[in-house]
Amino acid sequence: xxxxxxxxxxxxxxxxxxxxxxxxxxxxxxxxxxxxxxxxxxxxxxxxxxxxxxxxxxxxxxxxxxxxxxxxxxxxxxxxxxxxxxxxxxxxxxxxxxxxxxxxxxxxxxxxxxxxxxxxxxxxxxxxxxxxxxxxxxxxxxxxxxxxxxxxxxxxxxxxxxxxxxxxxxxxxxxxxxxxxxxxxxxxxxxxxxxxxxxxxxxxxxxxxxxxxxxxxxxxxxxxxxxxxxxxxxxxxxxxxxxxxxxxxxxxxxxxxxxxxxxxxxxxxxxxxxxxxxxxxxxxxxxx
Amino acid sequence: xxxxxxxxxxxxxxxxxxxxxxxxxxxxxxxxxxxxxxxxxxxxxxxxxxxxxxxxxxxxxxxxxxxxxxxxxxxxxxxxxxxxxxxxxxxxxxxxxxxxxxxxxxxxxxxxxxxxxxxxxxxxxxxxxxxxxxxxxxxxxxxxxxxxxxxxxxxxxxxxxxxxxxxxxxxxxxxxxxxxxxxxxxxxxxxxxxxxxxxxxxxxxxxxxxxxxxxxxxxxxxxxxxxxxxxxxxxxxxxxxxxxxxxxxxxxxxxxxxxxxxxxxxxxxxxxxxxxxxxxxxxxxxxxxxxxxxxxxxxxxxxxxxxxxx
Numbered sequence: 001x002x003x004x005x006x007x008x009x010x011x012x013x014x015x016x017x018x019x020x021x022x023x024x025x026x027x028x029x030x031x032x033x034x035x036x037x038x039x040x041x042x043x044x045x046x047x048x049x050x051x052x053x054x055x056x057x058x059x060x061x062x063x064x065x066x067x068x069x070x071x072x073x074x075x076x077x078x079x080x081x082x083x084x085x086x087x088x089x090x091x092x093x094x095x096x097x098x099x100x101x102x103x104x105x106x107x108x109x110x111x112x113x114x115x116x117x118x119x120x121x122x123x124x125x126x127x128x129x130x131x132x133x134x135x136x137x138x139x140x141x142x143x144x145x146x147x148x149x150x151x152x153x154x155x156x157x158x159x160x161x162x163x164x165x166x167x168x169x170x171x172x173x174x175x176x177x178x179x180x181x182x183x184x185x186x187x188x189x190x191x192x193x194x195x196x197x198x199x200x201x202x203x204x205x206x207x208x209x210x211x212x213x214x215x216x217x218x219x220x221x222x223x224x225x226x227x228x229x230x231x232x233x234x235x236x237x238x239x240x241x242x243x244x245x246x247x248x249x250x251x252x253x254x255x256x257x258x259x260x261x262x263x264x265x266x267x268x269x270x271x272x273x274x275x276x277x278x279x280x281x282x283x284x285x286x287x288x
Numbered sequence: 289x290x291x292x293x294x295x296x297x298x299x300x301x302x303x304x305x306x307x308x309x310x311x312x313x314x315x316x317x318x319x320x321x322x323x324x325x326x327x328x329x330x331x332x333x334x335x336x337x338x339x340x341x342x343x344x345x346x347x348x349x350x351x352x353x354x355x356x357x358x359x360x361x362x363x364x365x366x367x368x369x370x371x372x373x374x375x376x377x378x379x380x381x382x383x384x385x386x387x388x389x390x391x392x393x394x395x396x397x398x399x400x401x402x403x404x405x406x407x408x409x410x411x412x413x414x415x416x417x418x419x420x421x422x423x424x425x426x427x428x429x430x431x432x433x434x435x436x437x438x439x440x441x442x443x444x445x446x447x448x449x450x451x452x453x454x455x456x457x458x459x460x461x462x463x464x465x466x467x468x469x470x471x472x473x474x475x476x477x478x479x480x481x482x483x484x485x486x487x488x489x490x491x492x493x494x495x496x497x498x499x500x501x502x503x504x505x506x507x508x509x510x511x512x513x514x515x516x517x518x519x520x521x522x523x524x525x526x527x528x529x530x531x532x533x534x535x536x537x538x539x540x541x542x543x544x545x546x547x548x549x550x551x552x553x554x555x556x557x558x559x560x561x562x563x564x565x566x567x568x569x570x571x572x573x574x575x576x577x578x579x580x581x582x583x584x585x586x587x588x589x590x591x592x593x594x595x596x597x598x
Contacts, residue, residue: 003422003423003424004422004423004424005423005424005425006423006424006425007425007426008425009419009422009423009425009428010419010425010426012415012416012418012419013415013416013419013431015411015412015415015416016412016413016415016416016435016475016479019408019412019468019471019475020435020438020471020472020475020476022468023450023468023469023471023472024438024441024446024472026449026453027446027449027450027453028441028445028446028449030449030452030453031445031446031448031449086340087340087341087344090337090338090339090340090341091340091341092338092341097338097341099586099587101341101345102586102589103579103582103583103586103589104345104348104349105341105344105345105348106582106589107348107352107575107578107579107582108348108352109529109578110529110532110533110575110577110578110579110581110582111533111574111575111578112532112533112534112535112549112550112574113533113534113535113550114535114550114553115550115553115571115574115575118355118553118567118571119351119352119354119355119571120351122354122355122358122564122567122568123350123351123354123355127367127370128358128366128367128370128564129354130350130351130354130370130372131350131351133370161347161348161351164344165348168344169589218439218440221442222440222442222443222444224442224443224444224536225535225536242442242444243442243443243444244444246442246444246445247444247447247536250444250447250448251447251448251540256448259448263442263444263445264445266442266444266445267440267441267442267445270440270441270442271437271440274436274437274440275433278433278436
C-alpha cells in the first residue's frame with residue numbers, strides 16, 4: 001500500500017514511546033550502567049570499564065550455557081516446524097472437527113509456564129507420573145532428576161508439547177486461505193501429493209512459517225521458567241541455559257556487574273539473530 | 289421432395305444430436321469414472337488423515353488429564369499407588385484452595401494485573417499501529433523494529449532493573465507494577481498484530497470518511513475501530529495470553545498483596561514434602577481462564593495466530 005508521508009504521525013506514537021520508555025529504556029540503561037561499574041556496597045560505584053565484559057567472554061560457564069541454549073533452540077526448531085506443518089496439513093478444513101481441534105490445540109499455549117513445568121515434573125516422575133512409570137515399565141531406566149540425557153529429553157518433549165501448536169495454528173491459518181481452485185487445477189494436472197505440497201501449499205505458508213520460526217526462536221532462546229521448574233538447571237549444570245544462569249547470578253548472588261554485562265551480551269545475540277530473521281521476513285513481504 | 293429432404297435433414301440432425309450427447313456421456317462418463325477413482329484413492333488417504341490430529345491431541349491432553357486426575361486424589365493415594373483414575377475421588381484439594389484466602393487471592397491478583405495490562409497495551413498500541421499502517425515518517429521502520437526488539441528482550445535481563453526501578457517509585461507489590469512490566473513485551477506484540485489487521489483495511493475508507501466531514505477522532509472511534517474489532521480481540525487475546533503465562537517478572541515484582549497464583553503455587557512445598565494433590569488442583573484452576581478465553585476467540589484463533597497476516 002502506498003503510504004502518505006506525514007511527520008505528524010509521530011504524535012500517535014507518544015503513548016507507546018512513553019510506556020516502552022518507562023518499561024524498557026530506563027531498565028536497559030540501568031543494566032548498561034551496572035555493566036561498566038563496580039561496587040563494594042553502600043551505593044558507592046566506580047568505573048570498571050569493560051572488565052566485566054572481558055570476564056564474561058572469558059568464562060567457560062558463559063560459553064557452555066550459550067552452547068546449550070543454541071543446541072536447545074536448534075533442536076526445538078528442527079522438531080516443531082516439520083511436526084507442526086505435518087499436523088496442519090492433516091487437519092480437517094471444515095466441519096465440526098475444526099473448532100474442536102483448534103480449541104484443544106491452543107490449550108497448552110495458555111498454560112502458565114511454571115504450570116507447564118509442574119505438569120511435566122509430575123508426568124515424568126517414575127513414582128507418581130504416567131510417563132515416567134510407563135517408560136520404566138518398558139524397561140528403560142529413565143530419571144530426569146539424575147540423568148542429563150533424560151533431563152534434556154524431558155525438556156525437549158515438554159517444549160514440543162507446549163509450543164508445536166503455535167506452528168500448527170499459524171500454518172493452518174495460511175492453508176485454509178488457499179482457494180479451492182488451486183487444488184482443482186492441481187488435480188486436473190494429476191499432481192502428486194508431494195508436488196501439491198511443494199508447489200502450492202509450501203509457497204503459501206512460507207510467510208507465516210517465517211513468523212513461526214522467528215517467534216519460536218526468540219522464545220526458546222529466552223526460556224527460563226519451564227527448565228527452572230522441572231530441572232532447576234540440573235543435574236549438575238547440564239540444563240542451565242543462559243537465562244537460568246543469569247537469574248542465578250543477578251538475583252541469587254547479586255553479582256551486578258557480571259550479570260549486567262552478561263545480560264547485554266545475551267540481549268545482543270538475540271537481537272542480532274532476530275534481526276536476520278526479521279530482514280528475511282520483511283524482504284519476503286516486500287517481494288510479494 | 290421438399291418434405292422428404294426436410295425429414296432427412298431433420299433425421300440427420302436428430303441422429304447427430306442423439307449421438308452427440310450419447311458420445312459426450314460416454315466420454316465424460318469415462319473421465320468422471322477416472323476422476324472418481326482418483327478421488328476415492330485420495331479419499332482413502334483422507335479417511336486416515338484424521339488420525340494425525342487425533343494422535344496429536346491425545347499427546348497434548350495426556351499430561352493435562354494426569355494433572356486433573358491427580359487433583360481429585362488424596363495425597364495418600366498419589367504416593368502409594370499409580371491409578372489411572374481416582375479410586376476415592378475427593379474435592380478436598382479444591383476446598384482448601386477456595387477457602388484459604390492466601391490461595392484464592394492469587395487468582396484474583398493474576399486476573400487484575402492481566403486485565404490492566406490488556407487494557408493499557410491495546411489502548412496505547414491502537415494509535416501507534418494506525419500510524420505505522422497509514423503513514424510514512426522519518427525513522428518509521430527503525431522505530432518499528434526497535435519496538436519489536438522489546439518483544440525479543442529476555443525477561444531475565446529486566447528482572448533486576450525492574451525491581452530497582454519500581455522500588456524507587458514505591459510500586460513494588462502493586463498490580464499496576466506487574467501490568468506495566470508486562471507491557472515490555474505485550475505493547476510491541478499488540479502494535480505488530482494491530483498493524484497487520486489495519487493494513488488489511490483499504491485506505492479509501494479513511495479518505496471517504498474525511499471527505500464526508502468526519503474528524504479524525506470521530507472517524508477512528510465510530511468507523512475504524514468497529515472495522516478492526518476482530519483484530520482488537522486478537523491483540524487482547526495475545527496480551528492476555530502472554531501476561532497470564534509469564535512468571536519471572538510477576539514473581540520478582542510482588543511479595544504479598546499482588547502475588548500471582550503461579551508464585552503462590554510454590555507454597556505446596558513444605559518440610560513434610562510436596563503436597564501433590566493441592567499442587568495439581570491449583571494447576572488445574574490456572575488452566576480454566578485460558579480455556580474460557582480460547583472458547584470466546586475460537587473463530588478468530590487461526591487468523592489471529594497468523595497475526596492478521598494471512
